[in-house]
Amino acid sequence: MPPESSPHVTIIGAGIVGVCCAAYLQREGYAVTVVDRLEPGNGTSFGNAGSVSPSAVLPVAMPGMLEKVPGWLMDPLGPLTIRWSYLPSIMPWLIRFLRHATREEVARVAAAMRSLMETVFDDYEAILDGGTFRSLIRRNGCLYVYENRGELEKAGWTLELRRRLGARMDEIGGTEIRQLEPALNRRFELGIFAPENGSTVDPHELVKAIAGQVRANGGRIVRADVTDVEIEGDAPKALVTSQGRMPVDRLVLAAGAWSGNLARRLGTSVPLETQRGYHVTFADPGIDVRRTVMWNRRSVFVNPMTPGLRIAGTVELAGLKAEPNYARADRLAEIAAEMFPELNTRQASKWMGHRPCLPDSLPVIDRSPRLRNTVFAFGHQHVGICSGAPTGRHVAALLAGRPPSIDLSPFSARRFGFFT
Numbered sequence: 001m002p003p004e005s006s007p008h009v010t011i012i013g014a015g016i017v018g019v020c021c022a023a024y025l026q027r028e029g030y031a032v033t034v035v036d037r038l039e040p041g042n043g044t045s046f047g048n049a050g051s052v053s054p055s056a057v058l059p060v061a062m063p064g065m066l067e068k069v070p071g072w073l074m075d076p077l078g079p080l081t082i083r084w085s086y087l088p089s090i091m092p093w094l095i096r097f098l099r100h101a102t103r104e105e106v107a108r109v110a111a112a113m114r115s116l117m118e119t120v121f122d123d124y125e126a127i128l129d130g131g132t133f134r135s136l137i138r139r140n141g142c143l144y145v146y147e148n149r150g151e152l153e154k155a156g157w158t159l160e161l162r163r164r165l166g167a168r169m170d171e172i173g174g175t176e177i178r179q180l181e182p183a184l185n186r187r188f189e190l191g192i193f194a195p196e197n198g199s200t201v202d203p204h205e206l207v208k209a210i211a212g213q214v215r216a217n218g219g220r221i222v223r224a225d226v227t228d229v230e231i232e233g234d235a236p237k238a239l240v241t242s243q244g245r246m247p248v249d250r251l252v253l254a255a256g257a258w259s260g261n262l263a264r265r266l267g268t269s270v271p272l273e274t275q276r277g278y279h280v281t282f283a284d285p286g287i288d289v290r291r292t293v294m295w296n297r298r299s300v301f302v303n304p305m306t307p308g309l310r311i312a313g314t315v316e317l318a319g320l321k322a323e324p325n326y327a328r329a330d331r332l333a334e335i336a337a338e339m340f341p342e343l344n345t346r347q348a349s350k351w352m353g354h355r356p357c358l359p360d361s362l363p364v365i366d367r368s369p370r371l372r373n374t375v376f377a378f379g380h381q382h383v384g385i386c387s388g389a390p391t392g393r394h395v396a397a398l399l400a401g402r403p404p405s406i407d408l409s410p411f412s413a414r415r416f417g418f419f420t
């Protein structure tokens with residue numbers, strides 16, 4: 001328990017990023033309150049693919065994407081799609097996003113993300129007790145599968161890039177694929193096995209476990225919708241919430257895809273969009289899948305989890321408010337059956353989540369450029385589970401005024417250059 005006199009930090013958001021910030025701030029000696037309108041882990045952190053991959057460093061914007069935009073508009077069930085009705089709203093973001101689709105940018109972003117994520121397993125282990133860590137996170141590798149050499153060769157330069165950054169990416173053939181994952185369709189003839197990667201058996205349980213430890217260490221978790229922030233001079237003074245006014249001393253904004261409005265209120269305008277993704281979880285898959293399998297061509301991850309076998313992925317650009325298009329989830333179920341011919345697809349649940357995404361595929365992990373005692377931690381796009389615990393560690397260092405252990409300049413809140 002922190003002493004009564006401990007300095008206090010309020011964190012907006014009880015997703016993976018918010019609870020990791022809370023846990024690391026407690027280690028720094030702060031008393032913490034986490035505020036969320038939902039129970040911990042019920043936002044985007046609830047239903048992701050659960051991959052914990054320090055080699056998942058590539059940005060979403062990749063060379064050659066510009067030519068694909070017409071296809072994104074025409075195929076509502078494709079790996080990346082844009083809703084026509086959302087096109088005018090997303091156009092400025094899309095232009096910025098496509099500007100990052102160069103090899104130079106891919107290399108820059110990958111290096112920054114590698115530096116953030118390479119400590120991910122140690123960083124979770126530090127905030128979970130040993131038994132809980134081992135029961136929730138496994139490190140048994142990740143398998144990327146390809147149907148032919150041409151497909152693998154297309155990915156060749158990104159594999160080299162990741163290897164240069166220290167990631168192990170071992171090429172394997174069909175026999176080894178079948179030894180690792182006997183249930184996979186035999187059409188996958190080539191694979192990349194990344195042994196340093198792993199996954200969580202349930203991202204929701206992971207957030208709940210960290211939130212439980214934050215509570216056990218004296219932290220408060222409050223269920224309230226934050227509608228505004230009162231500012232006095234150059235510091236946040238209070239949150240205006242559905243449960244009334246909450247005075248604050250120090251503030252962390254970790255509200256995932258919903259951080260944009262609150263960041264603007266705190267004086268910094270960021271081009272935050274959501275890349276919506278879907279999952280289908282098969283409660284009784286009837287097959288043995290042992291680790292995360294990614295099918296690159298379809299942009300999907302399959303992961304065996306406590307709730308069942310989950311297939312998740314794809315990107316839909318349609319904003320925060322549009323209704324889910326569960327035909328996209330049905331398409332994922334078809335892909336899962338293609339990958340695993342013996343899969344029992346009955347008892348399937350569907351879900352849609354909002355990935356928080358900036359156009360350069362890098363999160364913001366930085367002090368507020370405008371306000372004292374305020375730190376931003378959002379925009380973790382496709383890899384919030386892979387980068388949640390490291391982010392918490394760096395946020396705690398920023399608030400404590402210690403130099404961070406990595407170069408945080410790629411994650412600067414100033415990089416978009418808009419202040420209000």
Ligand SMILES: Cc1cc2nc3c(=O)[nH]c(=O)nc-3n(C[C@H](O)[C@H](O)[C@H](O)COP(=O)(O)OP(=O)(O)OC[C@H]3O[C@@H](n4cnc5c(N)ncnc54)[C@H](O)[C@@H]3O)c2cc1C
Nearest residue numbers: 015017037043044045048049051226256277383384385386
């Ligand atoms: C289909 C899919 C698959 C994915 N697969 C992976 C994967 O395999 N590995 C991986 O690392 N990442 C994956 N991700 C990405 C990962 O899920 C996200 O990056 C991560 O969950 C973001 O965490 P967060 O804490 O920033 O946001 P969230 O989990 O969304 O948490 C933000 C919280 O803030 C709260 N909030 C927002 N606004 C307010 C407000 N005004 N007042 C009060 N509370 C507020 C929300 O209720 C929410 O609980 C995937 C995502 C999707 C959609």
